[in-house]
Amino acid sequence: MNIVVEGSEDYGNEIYAELFERILIDLGLTNRVEGAKLLIYPEKHLFVVSVRMRRARQALKIPEMADLSERDGATYIAIRNESYAPPLLALLWKLFGRERIEQLSRLEILAHGIPISRLENLELNPGEELRKEVLDAIWRLLPEGFKVRRNLIADDVMTVISTEHEMQDEFMKIGEALHREMVQGLNLETEKRSYLGEDEMDV
Amino acid sequence: MRWMYEVLMFDGGVYRVNELYELVEDIGGFIIQKTQIQVMITVTMAIPSEDRGAIEAKARELGGKLVEVPLAGTEIVVVGPTLGRHHMPHPICDIAEHLRRYGAITVVMGLARGKGRQTAQISADEKAFIEEFDAAVFVLGNFADCIVKDKIRLFEKIEIPVAVVCGPEIPSLPFCEALVTGVGRKVERMRRAEEIAKLEETARAVQKIIQQKRKEIEEDPLFVHPAEVKQRIETLDYVKESLRPAPIVLHLDGLRVKVPYDKAREDICNLDVFDRKLCDIATITPSRLGGSTLIKIMTKSQVETRTTLSLN
Numbered sequence: 001m002n003i004v005v006e007g008s009e010d011y012g013n014e015i016y017a018e019l020f021e022r023i024l025i026d027l028g029l030t031n032r033v034e035g036a037k038l039l040i041y042p043e044k045h046l047f048v049v050s051v052r053m054r055r056a057r058q059a060l061k062i063p064e065m066a067d068l069s070e071r072d073g074a075t076y077i078a079i080r081n082e083s084y085a086p087p088l089l090a091l092l093w094k095l096f097g098r099e100r101i102e103q104l105s106r107l108e109i110l111a112h113g114i115p116i117s118r119l120e121n122l123e124l125n126p127g128e129e130l131r132k133e134v135l136d137a138i139w140r141l142l143p144e145g146f147k148v149r150r151n152l153i154a155d156d157v158m159t160v161i162s163t164e165h166e167m168q169d170e171f172m173k174i175g176e177a178l179h180r181e182m183v184q185g186l187n188l189e190t191e192k193r194s195y196l197g198e199d200e201m202d203v
Numbered sequence: 204m205r206w207m208y209e210v211l212m213f214d215g216g217v218y219r220v221n222e223l224y225e226l227v228e229d230i231g232g233f234i235i236q237k238t239q240i241q242v243m244i245t246v247t248m249a250i251p252s253e254d255r256g257a258i259e260a261k262a263r264e265l266g267g268k269l270v271e272v273p274l275a276g277t278e279i280v281v282v283g284p285t286l287g288r289h290h291m292p293h294p295i296c297d298i299a300e301h302l303r304r305y306g307a308i309t310v311v312m313g314l315a316r317g318k319g320r321q322t323a324q325i326s327a328d329e330k331a332f333i334e335e336f337d338a339a340v341f342v343l344g345n346f347a348d349c350i351v352k353d354k355i356r357l358f359e360k361i362e363i364p365v366a367v368v369c370g371p372e373i374p375s376l377p378f379c380e381a382l383v384t385g386v387g388r389k390v391e392r393m394r395r396a397e398e399i400a401k402l403e404e405t406a407r408a409v410q411k412i413i414q415q416k417r418k419e420i421e422e423d424p425l426f427v428h429p430a431e432v433k434q435r436i437e438t439l440d441y442v443k444e445s446l447r448p449a450p451i452v453l454h455l456d457g458l459r460v461k462v463p464y465d466k467a468r469e470d471i472c473n474l475d476v477f478d479r480k481l482c483d484i485a486t487i488t489p490s491r492l493g494g495s496t497l498i499k500i501m502t503k504s505q506v507e508t509r510t511t512l513s514l515n
Contacts, residue, residue: 011371012345015387022390042346045320140390143344144289145319164319 001033002188007040016040016141020049023140032130034156035188037178047146048175049138050159050182059125062088068116075116077109087124095122127155134158152179208249208428210235210275211258212306215267217244226261230254233430235275235453247275247306249430272306273410276429276453279307280336284317284343284357294386295342297393298368301402302340302409308452310336310492320353330361332491337455338364338412340405341379345370345387364412368405380415381408416455423502426484427476429453432500435474435481436460441467457485457499464489464496471496483509 003020005013016038024030032054039048062068062077065084069076079085085107092101092111102110111119131153138160142149146162152175153159159182161167161175213223217239223246227234232250250258262269281299283290291313299309312333316324333339339361343354350369358365358378365379370387383405386393393402433451436442441462442450452459460467464487472482481487481498484506490497501509 009346009348009371011347011387015345015370019388019390026390040346042320043348140288143319144285144287145322147319164322 001030002035003038004036004188005038005040007038008043009040012040012042013038020137020141023137027133027137029133029137033134037182037186037188039174039178045146045164046171046174047142047162048159048171048178049141049162050157050175050178051134051138052182052188053130053134053156053158055156057126059123059127060084062119062122062124065124068119070116071110073113075111075114075119077111077119079107079109082107084124087126087129091122091124131158135160150175152176154179154183157182208232208430209252209255210247210249210272210306211255212270212272212275213244213246213248213258213262213265213267214270215244215262215265217242219265220244220246223258223261223265226257230257232258233428233434235430235433236449247272249276249428274302274406274413275306276455277307277337277413278310278452278454278459279338279340279409280310280312280333281340281342282333282357283311283313284323284354285315286313287318289318289388290342293389293391294368294393294398297398297402298340298342298386298405301406305406305410307409308449314357317357320349323353323357325357328491333361334363335459335490335492335497336363337416338366338409340366340368340409342386343367343369347371347373351376364416366405366408366412380412383408413455420455420502423504425456425500426503426506427500429456429458429498429500432474432476432481432485432498433458435476436471439467439470454499457497459490459492460496460498461492461494462496463494467496471498479506 003017005017007013020036020038024033034052034054036049036051039046065081066077066079079088089103089109092109096111096114100112100114102112104110135158142160142162146164148165148167149160149162150167150172151158151160157179159175159179161171163171224234227248227250230251232248235247235249238245259269279302281295283295295311299311302309314325314329341358343350351373355376355378358367366381366383367376367379368383368386370385372384373382376382383401386401393399430453433453436451442460445461447461450461460471468487471487472480474481476484485498485500488497
């Protein structure tokens with residue numbers, strides 16, 4: 001994982017690269033994030049974080065990970081792959097409520113009053129989960145006062161542009177340029193280019 | 204010279220420790236705090252400087268050791284811009300904990316609206332609360348531009364000594380008495396050797412500003428040392444019954460008593476201190492720290508002026 005920081009203060013750049021790495025370690029995301037680029041210009045009130053994630057597992061339908069059968073008006077779900085158990089349970093609780101979803105054991109779930117036909121086409125999307133976790137990491141990193149934020153989200157890249165007051169067009173353009181290049185596969189090991197241009201770097 | 208006290212901590216066993224208490228009383232000193240853990244005990248005491256030799260000899264005889272606690276008898280507030288996870292608990296709590304090792308009582312505080320740059324602010328109430336302490340440590344972030352241009356507003360008008368701890372190397376900063384750089388924002392405890400060195404540096408900086416404040420007080424000494432007042436307040440029943448940790452906290456120029464002002468005002472006021480009522484030689488006010496009373500002892504010259512005026 002490579003974290004590249006571009007900004008106007010060397011000390012802050014170094015510390016923020018370390019901070020982001022620590023936050024990703026704390027959240028257990030180091031293996032799921034390929035790299036990140038940060039633009040930090042405190043004097044312009046601009047902080048941009050762009051993160052490229054590794055490909056998450058493909059979306060799966062419930063019958064691909066569990067056996068479904070009918071039992072006295074309820075659907076009995078026997079999970080085959082344990083790693084899907086927590087997200088599946090969370091999804092069912094969210095959709096049908098805790099009263100109707102009973103967890104019988106580690107790998108068995110009973111869905112009261114829910115026919116198989118309603119469960120067959122449900123999808124678990126681990127990519128969505130990863131995006132939420134990465135967004136949480138970015139929010140932990142961004143300065144607390146930079147509350148005006150815009151998110152740019154692609155399949156495997158997430159960019160957050162933040163500032164303290166109103167979001168300016170210039171900031172959006174900078175963020176969008178970075179986001180585009182991250183999507184196109186910006187090489188974080190060799191990347192040195194400034195997004196604000198030489199003149200503005202001296203602010 | 205009633206006020207020339209030195210604060211030391213005895214670290215040893217409980218066996219014959221009463222002899223130490225008696226000696227401290229005989230030489231005119233005071234016990235500030237006792238913390239007993241099974242058969243071990245630490246005793247913080249204020250003793251007249253010239254009798255230090257006698258206390259050292261007694262500590263040796265009892266098989267304990269004497270530790271310098273340069274911040275004993277002070278209460279220090281460590282302030283962060285907010286209580287959010289961006290600023291708390293690290294490194295603010297590490298700094299507060301390290302200052303405790305030098306004898307200070309510390310309080311950690313987060314401002315309500317201290318986040319951001321231009322939006323960072325401190326309220327009059329927060330400022331008044333901070334000014335009840337002997338010194339304040341402001342812990343700020345990683346960007347020099349942000350600290351120099353905006354965050355200085357947070358401590359600009361604070362009227363007690365301020366030490367600022369921040370990340371970037373800034374040669375100097377206005378409105379503060381001490382500056383420690385190289386700490387900044389962290390998401391984990393300060394455990395590495397270089398981080399502990401920074402904590403030490405912070406403690407030294409705070410000691411320096413406390414020392415300076417002590418010198419200023421010595422120029423126009425207090426009528427009575429706060430430890431002497433503490434000894435009298437301890438006799439009050441509801442202070443004895445108080446379950447709050449450290450019900451009486453010493454300040455350089457007074458005390459904080461953790462009993463409600465309305466309840467305690469009269470009794471505290473009528474305490475006898477060298478044939479005077481306490482309220483004649485100190486100002487007693489409610490503290491902004493909930494359910495507490497603040498006592499500020501007047502200087503000798505203030506008491507004399509007051510006495511002269513009342514005689515006329």
